Amino acid sequence: MASNNTYNQPVGIIGAGSFGCAVANILAENVPVIMYARNPEVVDEINYKGSSRGIALSERVKGHGDLEQLAATCEVIFPVVPSGNFREMITKVGPFLKPYHILIHGTKGFVVELPEDQNLEEVKFLRKEEVFTMSELIRRETSVVRIGCLAGPNLAKEINEHQPAATVVASRFDEVIDMGQQLLKSERFRVYGNNDLIGVELCGVLKNIIAIAAGALSGLGYGENTRGLLISRGMVEMIYLGQALGGNVKAFLGLAGVGDLVATCTSRLSRNYSLGFRLAQGETLPHILGSMDEVAEGVNTIKITKRLADNYRVRAPITTMLHQVLYEDLPLEEALQYLMKYPFIQDIDFL
């Protein structure tokens, strides 16, 4: 098995955003890294200044603008691009990928595929078959089967500051988990494995909804009791949704579930959290989105998850309320009051 050899081939990264840089820096402690960026200026910045959009990179990270060469050189590739660009990226690199490639992605969002005459804004319901996690999309668009994902409390800024942290590599293949562990682990970075790929992906995606809500609560000036309430109820909601979408409960109780949820719900470093915070302070959604330089995945996730929950009749009050706030002009205070009155009967009923 591959884990018996020390892997020292160059590893590829697609995407030069803050999380991409964080992953690149961790990898660079073990192997040479080739980072693909669409924008030639960014490639130059990586190669000549040793940074990407101002984020410092290890000197073992080299920039590259050619996907074909990246695929030919690297057997293991980490795609870390926002879900909105994922399909475009994967169809571009798809023809160069072979079944021997291993892909471990770090994108926490959904991609929707609808018939040509429909669009997401207009449809009321979504079916599971129309919504893909990134691993499902990779499987559909390429011949790669050995697929994994990264999830867990991995706020990019803290990782770049070399603070201790851990991540989960999830895959149906032990081989992929072993590879991920070998490539990512270091003295300040632990790597756990999980075989429930879909479950772990769903954790990463769904927690962004709760993060927005957490930000909003703080923005309204509420304290820790309220946050505790939200996090635990949010957890239950994530589990219900996750089960409906084919994950199992266990993943949600691990590092990628509760671990990541706590981190994103308490930190201003989280984009989704700050989006909620600014919303509560009275800024409008278009204004916030216009001023952020990276995507807050949660916004789109709310839109998609609401339509899934309605279709499968899953109790998802937090998602529903946020949807009304973001897209139906419901005042945040009113949404909160509704949630406080929502008839939860039991604390825990998913175990």
Place this chain on the structure above:
Amino acid sequence: MSQDPPAIKPKYYPPILPGHREWPVVRLAKNRKDFVSTVVQSAVASILEHTQDHQALIEELELTLFLERNRLRQNPWKVDPEDEEEFWGKIKGQLVHLSQENSEEARQNAQQMLEQIVSRYAEEIAGNFKQSRYRFARTLIIFGFARLLNAARLKGIKSLWSRELDLPDKIQINGEIDQLRALAKLGTVVMVPTHFSNLDSALIGWVIQHLGLPAFIYGAGLNLFNIGIFAYFMNSLGAYKVDRRKKNMVYLETLKTYSTEALKYGCHSLFFPGGTRSRSGMIEKKLKMGLLSTVMEAQRCNFENHPQGEAAKIFVVPVVLNYHFVLEAPGLINQFLEMQGQERYYVENDEFSNSYKIIKFLFKFFTKGSDISVSIGRGMDVMGNYVNDQGISFDQDGNKIDTSDYFKSLGRIQKDDQRDGEYTRMLSERIVSEFHRNNRVFSSHLVAFAAFQILKNRYNKLDLFNFLRIQPDELVIDYAHFLEVCATLRNKIFEMNQQGALHTAEHLKGKIEEVVEHGLYNVGLYHAKRPALRNKQGLIVSQDLNLLYFYHNRLQGYGLEQYI
């Protein structure tokens, strides 16, 4: 009896290999002794890999002994060798001795004992293929079946000598016949058919020879070898023996190794991936991973042993068999319902207890079985990618794929059992989806599905079991309504056919009244109680809801329920 024109004109397919000598199965039979010893070595090695220390091996042997002695006491068969008691008695004596020690000598003794057991199993499993017998048996079967058929269909013993009707009239083979013939020359073919009737293997055997393909090996239930005449034919046709009573790890490992090694040898193989006949009448949804995993293993070894790319490729060809009438349906569906109910424990029994029953069964099958279709699906590689007639794999976008890449890491083929296990699961999902796609809808399936769903919808509050207990005479369907539902369903089925989700028989076209009549006439034609028919008042009724459920199940899994 049939109102269809045959889908394809009966055609003669010349053998793809001119002589028998080149057949891998013939080569294998010639080297039987060497082959069995290869199997033993390889199986022992893999069992030792699973049981890493001495204690674990002893425990495995003890468990095997326990299970085998249980089997001998509780479920002995005529076909079991006479020295069975003696053999296991001896093992018991030695084992008691061994389990107390942990010396190097004890370790070697334990391994030797394992080897003894594995050799015994391998000898039992290995077929006794004889070329001369194959030719004889084949001629007899072709001649015999054809004549029997004539006698039955043209009524009268004289027609035993008539050549008027032949099997190809009765059995319609359609789908990717030419590709199958091409692939059998290029590499090793693994045929995976759906399984509804005990005579499926005979049917497939006939199809294989009719299409000019060399003999395929396949695992036949040991119970079939209980009967002298059957044993003779089975051995002659390249069958190896599978004993479903033996569920111990040592046996299963030996069986899998046998299959793997035969595939590596280049023997075309036939697996019923559902493992057993579909009790419910549904297309298999869950496949048995055991034998399928040998396909993965053999393919990986082939790639590993021939890194230059000349490795024999293995092609998986799904085959769907369709009947208007399954003789065993009443028994099968009852077993299914029992198993679904509280009966958790189900003993592998031996239905065919004597030659008389067998012959009666055969006669009924060929006299009474109405039309049969055999749909050959597109060939796939072991990862479920379609291959072209040159055996090259393509992904869904039409890009060439090198199948060996799936087994590579760091540029080399690497063994990884967990990965192979995942791949096997993925392959089984692909086979299930190909089964659905290649399923050929008959008029009888349509009427059974419509009738059952209409009736079931009236009793939404009842679960399946309570529903099936309703007295059938309470259940009638108005004919006009029935026609309407059938027409809607048929439109949907044609639509799905356009999208490539399933196939339809020729006879499904035409006026809906005629199609429904054809379906009602044929559905479960020779059962004492008919699953569905039109009574004297012109209403649709069922005489046996269980049977109706069985035939209806053929169209489960397409989401057609919503159109009722």
